[in-house]
Amino acid sequence: MSRQSAALGPHRRLFADRRRNPDGKREAVLHTAVRMFLERSYARTSMNDIATQLNITKPALYHYFRNKEEMLVEIYRLGTDLIDEMLDAIDAEEKPGLDKVADFIAGYIRIISGDFGRAVIRLDDGELSKAGRKLLRGRKRDIDHRLRFLIADGMDDGSIALCNPKIAAFLVAGAIHGMASWYDPSGPMELTTIIEQYVRMLKGGLATGGLAGGTSHGAVEVSAGDRVHG
Amino acid sequence: MSRQSAALGPHRRLFADRRRNPDGKREAVLHTAVRMFLERSYARTSMNDIATQLNITKPALYHYFRNKEEMLVEIYRLGTDLIDEMLDAIDAEEKPGLDKVADFIAGYIRIISGDFGRAVIRLDDGELSKAGRKLLRGRKRDIDHRLRFLIADGMDDGSIALCNPKIAAFLVAGAIHGMASWYDPSGPMELTTIIEQYVRMLKGGLATGGLAGGTSHGAVEVSAGDRVHG
DNA sequence: TACATATTCTACCGGTGAGTAAGATATCAA
DNA sequence: TTGATATCTTACTCACCGGTAGAATATGTA
Numbered sequence: 194m195s196r197q198s199a200a201l202g203p204h205r206r207l208f209a210d211r212r213r214n215p216d217g218k219r220e221a222v223l224h225t226a227v228r229m230f231l232e233r234s235y236a237r238t239s240m241n242d243i244a245t246q247l248n249i250t251k252p253a254l255y256h257y258f259r260n261k262e263e264m265l266v267e268i269y270r271l272g273t274d275l276i277d278e279m280l281d282a283i284d285a286e287e288k289p290g291l292d293k294v295a296d297f298i299a300g301y302i303r304i305i306s307g308d309f310g311r312a313v314i315r316l317d318d319g320e321l322s323k324a325g326r327k328l329l330r331g332r333k334r335d336i337d338h339r340l341r342f343l344i345a346d347g348m349d350d351g352s353i354a355l356c357n358p359k360i361a362a363f364l365v366a367g368a369i370h371g372m373a374s375w376y377d378p379s380g381p382m383e384l385t386t387i388i389e390q391y392v393r394m395l396k397g398g399l400a401t402g403g404l405a406g407g408t409s410h411g412a413v414e415v416s417a418g419d420r421v422h423g
Numbered sequence: 424m425s426r427q428s429a430a431l432g433p434h435r436r437l438f439a440d441r442r443r444n445p446d447g448k449r450e451a452v453l454h455t456a457v458r459m460f461l462e463r464s465y466a467r468t469s470m471n472d473i474a475t476q477l478n479i480t481k482p483a484l485y486h487y488f489r490n491k492e493e494m495l496v497e498i499y500r501l502g503t504d505l506i507d508e509m510l511d512a513i514d515a516e517e518k519p520g521l522d523k524v525a526d527f528i529a530g531y532i533r534i535i536s537g538d539f540g541r542a543v544i545r546l547d548d549g550e551l552s553k554a555g556r557k558l559l560r561g562r563k564r565d566i567d568h569r570l571r572f573l574i575a576d577g578m579d580d581g582s583i584a585l586c587n588p589k590i591a592a593f594l595v596a597g598a599i600h601g602m603a604s605w606y607d608p609s610g611p612m613e614l615t616t617i618i619e620q621y622v623r624m625l626k627g628g629l630a631t632g633g634l635a636g637g638t639s640h641g642a643v644e645v646s647a648g649d650r651v652h653g
Numbered sequence: 654t655a656c657a658t659a660t661t662c663t664a665c666c667g668g669t670g671a672g673t674a675a676g677a678t679a680t681c682a683a
Numbered sequence: 684t685t686g687a688t689a690t691c692t693t694a695c696t697c698a699c700c701g702g703t704a705g706a707a708t709a710t711g712t713a
Contacts, residue, residue, distance in 0.1 A: 390586055391590070471669095
C-alpha cells in the first residue's frame with residue numbers, strides 16, 4: 194500500500210498541472226491502471242477509480258484511451274512483448290535444450306515480477322471482446338509452443354528426459370505462473386533465491402537420469418505423434 | 424457445450440415440477456452455479472443466468488440461497504473439504520515424505536479435475552466479502568502449510584533434497600493449479616497420463632541426488648530459520 | 654495579443670445486475 | 684377436502700458503471 198502510493202505519486206503529480214504531455218500522461222494512466230487492475234481486478238476497478246487515483250475525472254481518461262478495453266489490450270501487448278523478446282534472445286543462444294529452458298525459467302520469473310508481465314498471467318482475458326480475446330490467446334499459445342520446442346530440442350540433444358513436451362511445458366509454465374499470485378516484490382523473499390530454487394527443481398524434474406524408474410514407454414509413445422505438433 | 428448441457432439436463436428437469444425437494448434442488452442449483460462460474464466467471468454469471476439455465480426465475484433462487492455470495496462460499500467450502508480429506512488420508516500414511524508428496528500430487532490433480540476442486544483454484548476470491556475472503560484465505564493457507572510440512576518431513580527423512588519448503592510447496596501447488604486452467608475432462612488427454620508425468624517430474628525435482636550441483640548452502644541456511652515456520 | 658487546440662469538467666444516458674415486495678399456485682398432511 | 688406452507692412469478696427498486704455531449708479553461712504558438 195505504501196509502496197503502491199509511492200509509485201503512484203509521480204503519476205498523480207503529472208496531472209497536477211495541464212501542461213501538454215500526451216505520451217507521458219498516457220503512459221502514466223497505463224501504469225496506474227495496471228497496478229489497480231492487479232490489485233483489485235480489471236472488473237472491480239472502474240474508470241472512476243482510475244481517474245480519482247490520478248486526481249482527474251473520468252471523461253479526461255477518454256482523452257488518452259478510447260475505452261477501458263483499450264487499456265487492457267495495451268497492457269497485454271506490452272507484457273507479451275517482454276516475453277517474446279526474452280524468447281528471441283534464448284533462441285539465439287547455442288546451448289543444450291535443458292540450459293535454454295533454465296534460462297527461460299529465470300527470465301520468465303524476472304518478467305513476471307514486474308507489473309506488465311504479471312498482468313499477462315493474472316488479468317482475466319475473459320473481460321476482452323471476442324476479437325481481443327482471440328488475439329491474446331493466440332499470443333499466449335505461441336509462447337507456450339515456443340517453450341515446448343525448447344523442451345523438444347532438449348530431448349533431441351539428450352539433455353532432457355523423454356516426456357510429453359506439452360505436459361512438461363504446462364508444468365513449468367504453471368509453476369511460474371503460480372508465483373504471479375503470491376510473489377510480493379517488496380516482501381522479504383529475495384528474487385534471486387526464488388529463481389535459484391525454481392531452476393534447480395525444475396531442471397531436476399526435466400533432466401535425463403533424474404529418477405529413472407517411471408514408465409518411459411509412455412513418453413516414447415507420445416514423442417512420436419504428440420511431440421512436435423503437440 | 425454439449426457435455427455441459429447433458430450434465431445440466433438433470434438439474435433442469437428437477438425443476439420441471441414443483442414437487443418438494445429442498446435439499447435436492449439446492450444441490451442442483453449449486454452444481455449448475457459452479458459449472459457456470461467456471462465457464463463464464465462468477466462476476467459475469469448473473470443470478471438470472473443461473474435461473475434461466477434451470478428453467479426458473481431469479482427470485483426462486485433466493486428460496487435456496489440467501490444471496491449470490493452464499494453460493495460461492497458453499498462452493499469453496501465443498502472444494503476445500505475435498506482437499507482437507509485427502510490430506511488427512513496422507514497424514515495417516517506411513518511412508519517417506521517424498522512418497523507422501525507424490526500421493527498429494529496425484530490426489531490433488533484428481534480433485535482439481537472435478538468442478539468443486541477446480542473452483543477453489545479458479546474462482547476469484549476477490550468477489551467475496553472481507554469476512555468470507557479472510558476465511559477462505561485461511562483455509563488455503565492451511566492447505567499450503569500442510570504441504571510444506573510434508574516436504575519438510577521428506578527433508579528430515581532424507582527422501583527430499585534440502586531446500587526452502589515454502590518455495591517448493593508453491594512450485595508444486597502452482598504447477599498443479601495451472602492444470603485447472605487448461606485441463607478439459609472431455610478432452611483427449613488421459614488423466615492418468617498427466618498424473619504420471621507430473622509425479623515423475625515433480626518427484627525428480629524434489630528428490631535427493633537429482634542434480635547435485637546447486638548451492639546447497641542456500642538451502643541449509645533457510646532450513647534453519649524459514650523452514651518449519653515458513 | 655489572439656487564435657487554435659489540447660485538456661479537463663459538469664451533467665447526463667442507457668444498460669445491467671443484485672435483491673425485494675407481494676401475490677399466485679401447487680403440494681402435502683390431516 | 685381443506686388449510687398450512689413450500690414454491691415460484693411478476694413487477695419493481697436501487698446502485699453502479701461505461702460512455703458521451705457540450706461547455707469551460709488552460710496552453711502553446713504565430
